[in-house]
Amino acid sequence: MxxxxxxxxxxxxxxxxxxxxxxxxxxxxxxxxxxxxxxxYSQRAQWLRAALLGANDGLVSVASLMMGIGAVKTEVKSMLLAGFAGLVAGACSMAIGEFVSVYTQRDIEVAQMKRVQARADGSDEETERAEIPNPAQAAMASALAFSAGAVVPLVGSAFIRNYRVRLGVVVALVSMMLVAFGVAGAVLGRTPVVKSCARVVIGGWMAMALTFGLTKLIVSGGLEM
Structure with a gap:
């Protein structure tokens, strides 16, 4: 019993x-x-990765581009123009890349569902009800996330005339935002906060330092700008 x-x-x-x-x-x-x-929390992984990747990419890419120009040009106008060009180009690139990638994934999933239904002699209603990725939404989300990150160094340095202070403000703003991204990713994904923050902050610092240093080295080697 x-x-x-x-x-x-x-x-x-x-x-x-x-x-x-x-x-x-x-x-x-x-x-x-x-x-x-x-x-x-694995359900959050896909959208969390896309949002943080887009914002982090915009932040670090535009800040590094501005630091590279700042290595050889002291005018605020040159840095802002370079940053704005990087924002537009990066947002378009992210949107197009995400659109193509998600559309390919969508085609694969739809084709797979049709093959399964053909074997099971099912109806098309199941395909319509199935959740499939939306390429346009993914492209828009990626572009907005990139732009949200890229606008931080642009706005932060737009009204600072002093060259050295401007560079310091860009580094400080980027560092704070990288810490915020690291904390957000760790909290939402339930991962270690310190490790997450250290990873994104060190990566951002390396990108800015390499861009600044290599641009300075090339110009000091005789290349005129």
Whole structure:
């Protein structure tokens, strides 16, 4: 009889939950609340990756471009023009790349669903109800995320006339935003905060330092701008 009861519990978990509530209602109330509040963080991975990648790419790319121009030009106008050109070019590139990538994924998924339905002799209604990626939405989201990150160094340095202060402000703003991105990614994805922040901040610093240093080196080697 005991073995039969154990078998029933394995086959129907709800019986086990009911019996546990009878034995210890307060304890199992917390367990049920924990189960209800449990989040599958892997579900967030795709949109979180795309949003953070776009914003981080815009921030670091435009800031590095402005630092590279700032290595050889002291005028604020030159840095702003370079940054604005980088914002437009980068946003367009992200949008086009995401559109092509998601459209390819969409075609593959639709073709796979049609093959499955053909084997199962299903109807087209299942294909219409299935959730398939939207290339236009993905392209717009990527462009907006890139632009949101890119506008930070542009706005932050637009009204600073002093050359050295301007460069320092760009580095400081980028560093703060990178920390914010690292914290946001860690909190939403339930990953270590320090490791996440260190990864994005060090990567951003390396990009700006390399762009600044290599541009300075090329110009000092005799290339006129």
């Amino acid at each position: 005991a073995s039969q009861t154990a078998l029933d519990h394995r086959q129907c978990p709800s019986l086990e939950i009911s019996s546990i509530h009878v034995s210890d209602p307060e304890k199992n109330q917390h367990q049920l609340l924990a189960l209800e509040n449990e989040v599958d």
